Amino acid sequence: MRRRETVIRTEIDAAVYNEELLPWLPPKIIDCHVHIGLAEHCRPISPERLKANWALEVGVAQSWENLLNNRGTLFPRQEVLSLVFGGVFKETDIEANNDYILAGALKSENNAKALLVTRPEWSQSEIAEFISKGFVGVKPYPDLVPNDTQDISIYDFISKLHLKVVDELHGILMLHLPRAGRIADPYNIKELLEISESFPNIKIVVAHIGRAFCLPTAKEGLPHFVNSPRIHFDTSANLNSDVFQYALETIGPDRLLYGSDLPITLMRGVREHVGDKYINYTDAPYSWNVNRKTPEEEAKYTFFIYEEIRALIRAVEKSGLGAEAIEKIMYSNNAELLGKGGD
Numbered sequence: 001m002r003r004r005e006t007v008i009r010t011e012i013d014a015a016v017y018n019e020e021l022l023p024w025l026p027p028k029i030i031d032c033h034v035h036i037g038l039a040e041h042c043r044p045i046s047p048e049r050l051k052a053n054w055a056l057e058v059g060v061a062q063s064w065e066n067l068l069n070n071r072g073t074l075f076p077r078q079e080v081l082s083l084v085f086g087g088v089f090k091e092t093d094i095e096a097n098n099d100y101i102l103a104g105a106l107k108s109e110n111n112a113k114a115l116l117v118t119r120p121e122w123s124q125s126e127i128a129e130f131i132s133k134g135f136v137g138v139k140p141y142p143d144l145v146p147n148d149t150q151d152i153s154i155y156d157f158i159s160k161l162h163l164k165v166v167d168e169l170h171g172i173l174m175l176h177l178p179r180a181g182r183i184a185d186p187y188n189i190k191e192l193l194e195i196s197e198s199f200p201n202i203k204i205v206v207a208h209i210g211r212a213f214c215l216p217t218a219k220e221g222l223p224h225f226v227n228s229p230r231i232h233f234d235t236s237a238n239l240n241s242d243v244f245q246y247a248l249e250t251i252g253p254d255r256l257l258y259g260s261d262l263p264i265t266l267m268r269g270v271r272e273h274v275g276d277k278y279i280n281y282t283d284a285p286y287s288w289n290v291n292r293k294t295p296e297e298e299a300k301y302t303f304f305i306y307e308e309i310r311a312l313i314r315a316v317e318k319s320g321l322g323a324e325a326i327e328k329i330m331y332s333n334n335a336e337l338l339g340k341g342g343d
């Protein structure tokens with residue numbers, strides 16, 4: 001896996017930050033979705049696997065030093081706290097990655113909290129013992145289920161026994177939904193509502209707005225969660241302002257949480273949404289990057305994470321909300337999630 005080094009900001013990045021983002025950004029930001037890991041925490045990934053998931057090639061490596069540098073480069077005028085967790089793919093050495101995460105999260109200078117990446121086959125007591133070392137919750141992941149099928153249950157990668165432990169500890173569950181139907185899938189909807197009702201002390205964060213990267217998915221899925229105040233949605237790696245606007249108008253600004261999905265969103269480019277498909281455009285030399293824009297258009301590219309925040313600002317404007325909605329999403333809601341009481 002290629003190791004992503006510190007990013008350098010271009011003139012375009014500086015203009016986007018200063019002119020478009022800065023007027024909206026709160027002085028303190030909490031980012032609830034960050035991956036940390038070293039290149040040696042990841043075994044080589046096969047060409048077939050790289051082909052099946054574009055994000056695998058973009059990079060899973062980001063050391064604590066990289067994170068601190070990246071935060072400083074991306075948000076030079078803000079103080080950023082990150083909720084971090086390891087790599088979540090079959091190739092990850094999860095035990096070593098979790099150890100590295102915890103060691104870094106316990107250092108105050110890193111300004112971070114950590115989630116434990118869990119293996120579905122771990123026992124209840126193993127989960128409890130790992131969490132007690134200093135994690136604030138768990139990050140299970142569909143790819144860690146031994147069988148390769150898409151049609152799995154949430155309980156296949158986080159068992160009810162694991163959920164019981166997280167519930168007792170009042171922990172966070174960062175949930176990446178399985179299945180092709182994403183947040184609109186009837187099984188996902190049923191199980192998510194069931195988890196929220198059965199485990200009332202778990203703070204549920206559904207990653208990437210339930211993988212509703214496109215509006216039709218959001219429209220089919222999100223209305224089912226209007227009356228589930230304990231279910232939160234993170235914005236990570238979602239660049240669709242129509243989806244954000246729809247989420248603001250159905251779920252509301254109090255249950256949306258800013259997440260970046262760094263380091264993947266250091267990728268530079270734009271995303272287009274056509275029906276229920278999205279297309280990533282970038283200037284980077286990834287094997288899947290065969291569909292390129294003109295050099296003039298590529299010269300205007302900025303970080304995906306800036307594009308995400310741009311989309312969020314646009315959605316807030318279109319919904320008739322103001323900077324206080326951005327402050328909630330990028331700070332207060334996450335502060336509450338982490339039990340920081342908005343300090």
Ligand SMILES: [Zn+2]
Nearest residue numbers: 033035236261
């Ligand atoms: Zn992620």
